[in-house]
Structures are given as structure tokens and as C-alpha cells.
Amino acid sequence: MRIATIWSTLALLAPLAVEASVLAIDYGADFMKASLMKPGVPFDVLLNKDSKRKIPSAVGWKKGDRVFGGDAVNLASRFPSDVFLDLKTLQAAPYDSDAALFYTKISTADISETARNTVALKQSDGKEWSVEELIAMQFSYVKDLAESFAQEKVRDVIVTVPPYYSQFERDAIVDAIEISGLKTLALINDGTAVAVNYAMTRNFDSAPEYHIIYDAGASSIRATVVGFSSVKDKKEGAGTQISVAGVGWDRNVGGLELDRRLREILIKAFEEKHKKDVTKDKRGMAKLWKEANRVKGILSANQEATSTVESLAWDIDFKTKVNRATFENACEDLQPKFVQPIFDALNAAGIDMSNVTSLIFTGGSTRTPMIQAAVKAAVGEDKLAYNVNADEAAVLGAALHGASLSRQFKTKNIKVNDIGVYDVQASYAAAATSPNARPRTITTLIFPAGSKAGTKKTLTFKRQEDFTINLDYRTPVAGGFPTRMLEADIVGVAEAIANLTERGAIDPVVKATLTLSDSGFVSVSDAIAFGEIKDDSITGKLKGFFAGSSSAEETSTGSAENTPPRETAEETPGSTSASASATGSASSDAPESTATGKKEQEEKKKKAPVENTIALTVDTKFTTIAPMTVSEKQESRKRLRTVDQDEAAKVRREEARNTFESYLYRLRDLLDDENSETPFKKCSTAAEREAIAVKLDDSFQWLFERGDLAETSQLLNKRIALETLEKPIVHRYKEIEQFPEALNSSQKWNWHTRMFLTEARQNLTAEAEAGLPSKWTGEELDALEKTLKEHEVWLNEWVEKQRSVKPHEDPVIETTEMKARAKVLETQLYKLVKRKVPKVKKPKVTKKAEEDSAQATETATADSKPTGSSPPPEQEGQTAEKKRGHDEL
DSSP states (O other), X not given: OEEOOHHHHHTTOEEOSSOOOEEEEXXXXXXXXEEEEOTTSOXXXXXXXXXXXXXXXXXXXXXXXXXXXXXXXXXXXXXXXXXXEOGGXXXXXXXXXXXXXXXXXXOOOEEEEOTTSBEXXXXXXXXXXXXXXXXXXXXXXXXHHHHHHHTSOOOEEEEEEOTTOOHHHHHHHHHHHHHTTOEEEEEEEHHHHHHHHHHTTEEOOSSOEEEEEEEXXXXXEEEEEEEEEEEEETTTEEEEEEEEEEEEXXXXXXXXXHHHHHHHHHHHHHHHHHOOOGGGOHHHHHHHHHHHHHXXXXXXXXXXXXXXXXXXXXXXXXXXXXXXXXXXXXXXXXXXXXXXXXXXXXXXXXXXXXXXXXXXXXXXXXXXXXXXXXXXXXXXXXXXXOOSOTTTHHHHHHHHHHHHHSSSEEOOXXXXXXXXXXXXXXXXXXXXXXXXXOOOEEEEEEEOTTOBTTEXXXXXXXXXXXXXXXXXXXXXXXXXXXXXXXXXXXXXXXXXXXXHHHTTEEEEEEEEEEEEOTTSOEEEXXXXXXXXXXXXXHHHHHHHHTOOOSEEEEEEOSOOOSSOSSOOTTSOSSOOOHHHHHHSSHHHHOXXXXXHHHHHHHHHHHHSOXXXXXXXXXXXXXXXXXXXXXXXXXXXXXXXXXXXXXXXXXXXXXXXXXXXXXXXXXXXXXHHOOOTTSHHHHTSOHHHHHHHHHHHHHHHHHHHHHTTTOOHHHHHHHHHHHHHHHHHHHHHHHHHHHHHHHXXXXXXXXXXXXXXXXXXXXXXXXXXXXXXXXXXXXXXXXXXXXXXXXXXXXXXXXXXXXXXXXXXXXXXXXXXXXXXXXXXXXXXXXXXXXXXXXXXXXXXXXXXXXXXXXXXXXXXXXXXXXXXXXXXXXXXXXXXXXXXXXXXX
């Protein structure tokens, strides 16, 4: 393997026909990172308003004012019930799940149950927000940063998710994206995104080269075995193939669990020293949570750390020392779990460490010494690699992958093959063989763990009535999560089968297509009734003989849609037909590979006889953790928009108040200035200054008494009232300041016009004597001279009047009028100056006139020759030469 230059990759990020922006977000429990792909913009991590490259995943309120990122984290200890952190652990989590229970152990926020049996968080004032809404606020914050940087609207987004995320959690993240006003381009597993980043600047051989992406984050630890190899494409040329071979993870081990255990050490030290239960104090617990994270960072580089928290609780200042050994002993039971995901990933991939080139560290918790030591002992120090940015590799890889999906960029040819990590099965009631037959359910493993993402499978049913296909995980994805993903009702079977039978179809069947999309969504994307038209040939009879099974499984290639099987904002709630209900707005959201798959499907359908196939309706239902409906998302978006509008109104009010207050102080300084020669005092009368002073005192008193409660319109009206009194004074000063320039401009045009008229009249006389056409007529020059004299008379008269006006008096002549009159003269002058000289028209000569002229010339020549004489030899030669030349011409 050899390393290529990074510029060779970035040079390929040139836009195609249409410019567009792609936003990538790596959303973590502790921090989120973002990157914007836009033509002409450097490919890098997006900075927040404080120029930080990573933004704390937090949102909170301070007395009604919403804050994000570091500002929210800093308020957590003061407003523990109004600041929400680590929301990633609650995505789609049922209210009674292990994830919700764990959150109550690490957070001081109050949780409640939603109508969908998920978790909502409650503010101190009783207002509740769903997890999707709070995460949508953070996405919207990042969206605003991106739009401010790009100077244009940003719509498409690709978001990283852990590979173990179930369909419920992926639905939740897409719901948050839609509520924020963004559109999901794709979801990408974070280990896969790191692999894309790793491949950006490297080339590989044709034989697969395996690496392990070891990601220790705040919420979990996951390991992804990835194979890198070179590929050749006729259209795109040489490229890199990234194939995910296996994934392992542990949801319960990560930075948050380490922080929780370190906080327990601090709690124990406080209780032993002060004999009080600090867990009863929310502010104290919030302070200790922040302190535990700080101390953990210190212990990563030192053997001992001092913890100091002022006024932790009950006005008690807390101070203690924590040893790294004490911390590691408290986490001793976790150490085997640090490396178990590696072995699980290798087992899923079917390889061992001897086949692995390196283990690539990524994620913030990989800096923890105990995690590094455990991994080193498990795989060997020679396998460890630190050649990607642990914090930014995922978001940069996601951005590059998103650019390749957007169709607006030409990127390095990196093809990605990801996998599903759970066993997904379909169950359905078996067709009754007799009226008294006992009902039974058939369960089929559709997508076993390790199935390639972006594929489809077709189930064939011999049915006469409507039926239901249930999609389930074989085992629960996490404690408290259900196994049932969705139920797909296949509707319209009886009518379709009857129609096919009437057309002569033999044993018509129902075919249902199930998809595992590139973003990890499973759905019943399509269903049709199909039957072979009666055929008496031997081939037809053989087909009929072998088509008697109740159900059969058929695998087909092609790319599945990249959207979840649920309602989107563009759809109407309720039953939808076939792929519409199963794939959402796939036509707008799917990548290029999806479009290619659809074209192939359409071509196949065109080739097949139309009378053999009848489309059926697929009605998708969610009976466990349902994604948000269209109306719910619209309501949530409306709530967020209301918050945004309220905040914008607050900003406008604060700006109005600040500008009004600064205006009052500026006006007061003008009045209090002891120097009587200031422009303000020169251009104002004593009465005007007195009126302003009275109004100014009233305004100061009003602002002091009611300014905090005043509305924006009241602040603006108060300022306008004062500006109305000041405006005549300002106008006089501006007129005095602008008068010399306006006068000079007017006189300049008078002089230019006078010079032009003098020269133009001379030219007009000379051209008339020479019989040449002129650009101007005498009447035009007379009209210009008349305009000039009128302007000169007006200017002299009113300038003389203006000179007698005092500075505190209103001007008798406005500079705007002076400029307007000068403009009239300028326009009339330019009209004549820019005129072109007319061309001289040659008289037309008729053919008869030419002949008469030639005949007259010949007659004159003959008459001039002496009769009976011949020219001298020299003259004769010259005449012949001239004639010869004339003939040649």
C-alpha cells in the first residue's frame, strides 16, 4: 500500500453542472462535528461561532433564552433541569428501557413518557420536548452555522450513526433531521465513514487489505472490520472498494459509563467527608458530572488529579484527590468489554488478527489509558494505528461520501459496501389448506446478520386473499426494545388474482419485494400479483407443474431505496400504494445507485407482458415504536419555528433597546458639550435644543422605569420622536457640508457646456463651408445654449440668496435640487457629445447614365484628334499602353 497526495483527492471535488451544498454531521453523545461540501469552499470541519471545531451536543434554556453547545454546558450546573445533554442515548428508547434507566443515572433532567411510549424531557417550567425535537434544535443550529458560512441555503445532509442502530433509532434520527428543516441524503455507519476518510488519501492493491476501525465513543464501543481493495470502472476509472466484513459492539461501555463511575468516586468522597447525601441536590450532581469529565481527562495523562468544586452543595467547597489506580479499579469489570467488540467483529468477518493489517483508533475515549492498555494486550502493540484524526475522521468521511451521492460533485472513486448487523425475519400466516386447518405462522430469515446493504429479496406467495407480512428482529436489539419493526398489509389480492385468472393465467401468485437499504432500513417496498398466461406448450406445462409451493424465497440484485418505510412530509398520512408507502420520497432522496436500480426495474416491467402483472397496495403499520407521523412532525416543526421566531423577536427588541439607549447618550453628549462652536450647536437654535433636552429627559426616565418591559415598537417610536426633533438640525449640517461639492459640480457642467458650444459652432461653420454634414444643427445648439443660460441665471440667483442664510436657518436652496438641475444640463450635453457624424450618401448612378457618359467621353476624344494625321511614335505608344491598361482594369 502507498499513500497518495491529498491534493489529488481534493482536486476531484470540482462541481458538475449545478452548484449545491452537502452538510455532514457526526452526531455524538458528547460532541457533534459538522463539515460542509460546497464548490469553491475548502474541505474542512465547520467552525462554530466561537471558532471551535467540535460542538458539545447540548441544548438548554436560561430564563427563557435558548443556548447551544458550550454555552449550554456551562449553564448545566446553574439550571440542571433546563439543560439537556447526552440525548443520543435516548433516541427511540422506550420509556421503560435500559437506555432510559441509564439516562436517569447520569442526568439531572426529568423525563416523561410520550404518546409513542418514547422519552420526553421536561423543563423546570413544565414544558416538555421529545428527544427528536431537542436533537432537531441542535441540527438546526448546525444548519444555521453552515448557511452563514456558505452564504446560501443548505438542505441535504448526511448523518453518521452507530452500526448497531436499529430501525427504530434510525427512524428517530431521520425524524429529527426533517423537523430541523433538512433533507436526509443518507445515513452512514460511523465506522464506514472513518473507512472512507482513511481511503481518501491512500491506494490499495487488488487483494483485500483488512483493517479494524476501533471506535470508543461516549455512548458505546464498536469495532468494524473493513476490507480495502482496488477496483477498476470503465466510466470512473481506478478506485477503491470498501467492504465492511464484520461489526462488533457494546452499547453499555463508553465514555459516559466511565464518567458515571468516576462521579461515584467523587460522591463517595464527599459523603465520607461531609456526611451529606449530595445525590439529593440536582445542582451538586450537575457540577460533579462536569467535574468527573474534567478529572477523567487529567487522569489520561497523569497518575493523580485534584478535584475542586466551589460551593458544590449547601455552600460547601469540595476538594479531593483521585488516583488513576482507584479509577481503574472501579472500572475493572469493564476492561474485558473494551476488547470484546474486536473479537465479535473478527468472528462476524470470519477472519482472525493474522489477516488484519492494523487497528485504527478513533473516538474520544480511545485516549483513556485503560482502554488503550486493554486493546494493546488483545491485539498487540504492532497492530495499533493512530493515522486518522480521532475526532474528525468520521465527519470528513461522511462528507466525502455525501458528496458522491449528491450528483453535484465528482469525487475520488470510492465504492462502499456496508452490511446489516441484525438477523431480520419475515413472518406471515400460512395459507389455509382446509376450512378446519389450524392456523400456523411461517417465519423466514430474510436478511441474516452480515447481509449486504442495498439489496432486495422477493417472497412468492400462493394466496387468494389479503394477508400481512411481519418484519421482526430475531432477538431484541437492546434491553426494553421490541423485536417487531413493522407490519405490511398486502391489499387487493382477491381482485387481482380474479383478474389474472380471467385473462387465462395459471396459478397466479403474489410476489412481495423486501429491501435492506443503504441507510439500513428494512421495508416491504413492492407487491404484485403475477401469473403466467395459459400456455399449452411443454415449457408452459412444466412451469405450471413446479409452481405449487406456498411460499418461496428469491434473491435479486439491485440497490434498495435509501429512505425509511414511513410517512414523509411530502406524503399524506394513511394507506399508500406499493412502493410509495414503503420507501417514502425515494425519488428525491435516493442516491444515483437507487435511480439506476429503478431504471432497471422499469425496463424489466416494460419487457414483461402488462397483462401478467397487477400492482397491489402495501399498507405499512407500526405497532411498537412508531416513527413520528407527518402531522406530528409538522406540529414539532411548528413548535420549533415558534421558538425561533420568539428568539428573533427578542434579538430585534434587544437591538432596538441598545441602539435607542446609545442614541440617547449620544444626543445627551451633543447637548452637554460646552463648546459652542460644535456643528450641532451652530446648526440649531436655543428653542430646538431646549425641546430636545425636555424630550431626552423624558426618554431617559421612561427607559429606566419601563425599558425592560417595553416592546420593540415602543422603543422604535420613542427613538423616532427624538429623531424628528433632531432631523432639521442634521439636515442643515448636511446641506452646509454638501453645498460646496454640489455648487462645484454645477459650475463644472456650466463650463463644459460653454466650451462645447464654442467649439461646436466653429465646427458647424467650417463644415457648412466645406459642404460636409454636421453632427448637430444650429437649432440644437441654440436649445443647449438656452438651457445653459437658464441654469446659470438660476444658480447665480439662488447661490447669492443661500450665502445670506445663517447655519441655524433652513437652506433656501437644496443640494438635491442643484444636482437635479445640473443633471438636466448634463443629459442634454451628453446627448449631443455622443452623437456620431452622419455618413455622406453617394448619389445613385443608373446604367443609362453610365452609357451616356462613356459615349460623351468617346465623342470628345474623337473631336480632339487632327483629321488625316497620326500621332507621333512616342505618343502612339503611350496611347496604346493606356488603352491596354484601361482594358485590364
